[in-house]
Amino acid sequence: MPVERMMPTSEAADLVDLVREIAARDLAPVAAEHEATSQFPRDAFRLLGKAGLLGLAGPERYGGGGQPYEVYLQVLEEIATAWMSVAVGISVHTLSCYPLTAYGTEEQKERWLPGMLGGDLLGAYSLSEAQAGSDAAALRTRAEPDGGGGYRLTGTKAWVTHGGRADFYTVFARTSPGRRGISCFLLPSDAPGLAAAAPENKMGLTASTTAQLHLDGVPVPGERLIGAEGEGFPIAMSALDAGRLGIAACATGLAQAALDAAVAYTHEREQFGQPIAGFQGLSFLIADMAATVASARATYLDAARRMDRGLPVTREAAIAKLVCTDGAMRVTTDAVQALGGYGYTKDFPVERYMREAKVTQIFEGTNQIQRVVISRGLAVDAAR
Structure with missing residues (x-):
């Protein structure tokens, strides 16, 4: 609807x-x-x-x-x-x-x-590594000066959405030790030494390619350094504020699809001579689903309006990502329940929605990390 x-x-x-x-x-x-x-x-x-x-x-x-x-x-x-x-x-x-x-x-x-x-190119964001997921500052991919004002990038990135399919990659690599030693680079997909591994075999979002990205001495001209050298970590974190709002909106849309499917099914399916939507147990379940979707939408829109006004959104983006993705997991699971046995089959889309919802609680920072971000923000406010 x-x-x-x-x-x-x-x-x-x-x-x-x-x-x-x-x-x-x-x-x-x-x-x-x-x-x-x-x-x-x-x-x-x-x-x-x-x-x-x-x-x-x-x-x-x-x-x-x-x-x-x-x-x-x-x-x-x-x-x-x-x-x-x-x-x-x-x-x-x-x-x-x-x-x-x-x-x-x-x-x-x-x-x-x-x-x-312009619409012809598709990008990929390459921050995570096998040993640097939630702890993004621990990344090991190196960007070494080539002696001519450029760099050579060496390492392996993990969980790259559009890995092997993208036309350009925004890549974060280490130029010196520590959190302040990370820099941001813009790489074309045809750069020598850049190659994607076979796609990950995932439980959901199977049409979305996710793969490791191998960098074997990839030459990068100095003009492709984004921001100052060593400024990569704050750039990455600022970008993730915006990215988390994107995932919050995606999760809300997925939850809306699950709600729509559950409403349609329960008004068509009859038991004991009436549509099952009329039974209180199911009607209350669907009412809770609708309330969750509406709450998620209001949460991400509040954060978006703050962002549009130039206000800080780190905590609000984390709240939106947490609320919307946890809500999507709950709503899609309830949609499967509302359809009963049919919900567990691939004849109906709700089982796919449930599988797709799970990863929203993981990427762009797990929801455990969102709670860390939120609690730290509260601690800062309390110290003022």
């Missing part, structure tokens, strides 16, 4: 209507087949790129949509309701563009941002 939204402008309302139409016509009908066969949806990204949806949050000056996060995230939610893998892909692409947008020089932005935001 369409979500009733209070958009900030009539233009934004028209945009959401257009996205909803594209999602229903071009994404939802093919999602299940792509997920079943682990088929990467490059055509879907090309379609959405032509519609301007891959650069929606980017500045208009460089070819982006210039939309506030309040609008961008609701667009993302609509896409996630139709196809979660594609929505996550857009969120990751936007995350990959963020460092250049926020920290790049004017020359760097003019040179690379139009291509990144």
Whole structure:
């Protein structure tokens, strides 16, 4: 069922209507087949790129949509309701563009941002490593000076969404010891020495390719250093604030899809001579699902509006990511329960929704890490 939204402008309302139409016509009908066969949806990204949806949050000056996060995230939610893998892909692409947008020089932005935001290219964000997941500052990938003003990158990145499929990679590597020794680089996918491993065999989001990225002395010109040398860690953390809001919106869209499926099924399925939606046990379950989805949406929108006003959002982004993804896990699990035995089969989409919801509690910082971020923020406030 369409979500009733209070958009900030009539233009934004028209945009959401257009996205909803594209999602229903071009994404939802093919999602299940792509997920079943682990088929990467490059055509879907090309379609959405032509519609301007891959650069929606980017500045208009460089070819982006210039939309506030309040609008961008609701667009993302609509896409996630139709196809979660594609929505996550857009969120990751936007995350990959963020460092250049926020920290790049004017020359760097003019040179690379139009291509990144224009819809033809797809990005990947490469921060995590096998031994540096939650502890991102422990990364070991090295960026060594090549003697000519550039660098050579060596190491292995893990859990790279679009690994082997992306057109560019935003990569974080160590230029010196310690947290202040991490730097950010923008790499083209055809850089010599850059290669992706075989995709991970995942329980969900199977159309979204996730792979390790191997860097074997990859040459990187100095002009592809984003921000100052050693500034990579704060760049990464700032980008993750925005990325966590993207995942929060995706999780909310997935939960909305599960709610819609449960409502439709329980009003069609009859037992004891009446639709099972009329039984209190199920009606209360679905009411709780609806309340969870609405609460999640309000939470991420509050954080988005703060971000659009230039206010700090680290704690609010962590809260949104925690609330929305835990809510998605709960709602998708309840949707399986509402459908009974049918919910446990692949004849209905809710079992896939439940599998897809699980990873939202893990990537862009596990929900345990979100609790650390939130509690630290509270401690800072208490010390003032």
